[in-house]
Amino acid sequence: MPLDQNDNQKPNRPQKPIYPPGKPNYFALFFFLAMTALFIAFFFRNDQAPIEEMAYSDFLVYLERNEILEVKIYDNNVIDGLRRNIGGEQNRFKTLIPYEDSSLIPNLRDRDVKITGAVAGMTFWRILLDIIPWVLIIGFIWFMMRNMQGVGSRNFQFGKSRAKRYHDDGKKITFADVAGQIDAKYELQEVVSFLKNPQKFTKMGARIPKGVLLVGMPGTGKTLMAKAVAGEAGVNFFHMSGSDFVEMFVGVGASRVRDLFDQGRRSAPCIVFIDELDAVGRTRGAGYGGGHDEREQTLNQLLVEMDGFDSKDGVIILAATNRPDVLDPALLRPGRFDRQVVVAMPDIKEREAILTIHAAKIPLAENIDLARVARATPGMSGAEIANLINEAALFAARRDKKAVEMSDMEEARDKVIMGVARKTLVVSDKERRMTAVHEAGHALLHYFLKNADPLHKVTIVPHGRALGMAMSLPEEDSYSRTRGWIEDRIVICYGGWSAEKLFYDETTTGTKQDLEQATDMARRMVCEWGMAEEMGPVTYGQEEEPIFLGKEIARHKDYSEETAKRIDGAVKKILEKSVTTAQTILESRKKELADLADALLARETLVDEEVRNILGLPPKLEKAEHR
Ligand code: ADP
Ligand code: MG
Ligand code: ZN
Secondary structure, three states, rough: OOOOHHHHHHHEEEOOOOOOOOOOOHHHHHHHHHHHHHHHHHHOOOOOOOOOOOHHHHHHHHHOOOOOOOOOOEOOEEEEEEEOOOOOEEEEEEOOOOHHHHHHHHHHHHOOOOOEEOOOOOOHHHHHHHHHHHHHHHHHHHHHHHHHHHHHHHOOOOOOOOEEEEEEOOOOOOOOOOOOHHHHHHHHHHHHHHHHHHHHHHHHHHHHHOOOEEEOOOOOHHHHHHHHHHHHHHOOEEEEEEHOOOOOOOHHHHHHHHHHHHHHHHHHEEEEEEEEEEHEOOOOOOOOOOOOOHHHHHHHHHHHHHHHHHHHEEEEEEEOOOOHHHHHHHHHHOOOOOEEEEEEOOOOOHHHHHHHHHHHOOOOOOOHHHHHHHHHHOOOOOHHHHHHHHHHHHHHHHHHOEEHHHHHHHHHHHHHHOOOOOOOOOOOHHHHHHHHHHHHHHHHHHHHOOOOOOOEEEEEEOOOOOOOOOOOOOOOOOOOOOHHHHHHHHHHHHHHHHHHHHHHHOOOOOHHEEEEEEEEHHHHHHHHOOOOOOOOOOOOOEOOOOOOOOOOOOEEEEOOHHHHHHHHHHHHHHHHHHHHHHHHHHOOHHHEEEEEEEHHHHHHHHEEEHHHHHHHOOOOOOOOOOO
């Protein structure tokens, strides 16, 4: 079953508006108008009668020819003038006087040219026009920076930690919001008492842990737990995620760490919480393609900060990770995160408690049995259960119901487990019939094998990539399985394959996963669990996790070719025996199998009671639940 483990519940960053809402943006308006006005002015200046740039030598020639009518001399080096050519056409010109020409003035006077003098560049317009481009550029840059900062673009606030701070805002989170987790709560209670009354502890000379590391799978409620500690103690809570430290600029992470701890010190007593510590805290120098300077700097800064203060100051550092194995050992040394608290996956009772907490927020129909939902969700994390409740509410809302019913819960469960039920998927009739036979084969075996889990339901509604499925319902969570259970499980795996063969004398590719699962279990029976008599109670091969090659588990072969052959033989023996068992049961109940497949075709989904009915079995006697 592909379980989607989405743990991307990034906290939303509150975005600060540039201007308080409701207040019109006068500044931007003014700026825009001013820019437009200046732009137009600029345009008009250039739009005046075209001025000819004239070489001084040409000017002298024209002067000889008596074509110059008037000149305006600026500072003895620029001439603005009016010329009339032979055709009688007049135009303005401009020329630079390149050298001290003492004959110019007498020359002009000889030819009766009108002469005016002026001081260059001192006109208001000239100054303005020279400045305008600069004003525009600087204004634009300034405006952009202001804008980006306001919207929260991080690049303009490099070194600030941007830690989020939770105050008592009425609905603070406490331990009551965290279901189960008795052990973790118990361990964290000490931190809470300390934060509530530091003097009491310091007077006794008790050593208080500086850093506590919450360890657990994604979605088990680590973040929730950290907030609950702050809520219980009623102190400030600074929250940052490890990935926030790792930015694109070298040195930013380190300065953010510094800033975060400064903030913490200033508002003690408080909790500084670093979520996803592994993002910064990975073992140094063990990454791909050499070290990651930025991350190492950040990590070093974190270590320095942790050493630099005392828990007596009233600051406790919490961190969370789901990969404690990859953390740099320096982080786990005494005086740093020397206390680890395990936040475990919920068991059946805890799942029910989590369901209860989250279901309290939605209207429930009478028929809701949360204990049953809890039983049907083995392996789900707290986050997935919270998601399930949310999905159930959505299903109910989509159908205009007033309250969430059991059917909504079931559908939400299937959706969370297997992805959306694609009822619209087009499947050919033959495919559908073969799927029905296949799933009926799995389902039927559940009722005729002694150690199998009871069937929960069987369906031919496509889920994710599977065309159908038969789900069992374990009586209770178990962490170890008996040999009988595993053997029956393998037989059930062959149910689909055997049924297809029985009815169609051929099998489909839909059996691939079943066969893989069966083979894998048989191999583990032989190699890991010592369950094959001829091989003895010995394990073969070692699992190892290569340090540099990610998480793939490689099997290290520590046995001879001869043994390998015997292992293969033992595996094959188990599998062949299982196929025979499956085929025998199905052949002897071919009629019931056909009925079941027909019912599936008609109704698509059958639950335990319905299947019992079709098979002519008595309804299940409720087993008393005792654990
Ligand atoms: P983690 O940080 O371990 O990945 P979170 O704290 O983000 O998990 O959990 C996500 C959500 O799942 C929480 O906000 C909460 O709604 C729900 N949840 C997880 N564990 C519990 C629990 N024990 N009790 C109640 N709700 C839980
Ligand atoms: Mg988290
Ligand atoms: Zn199957």
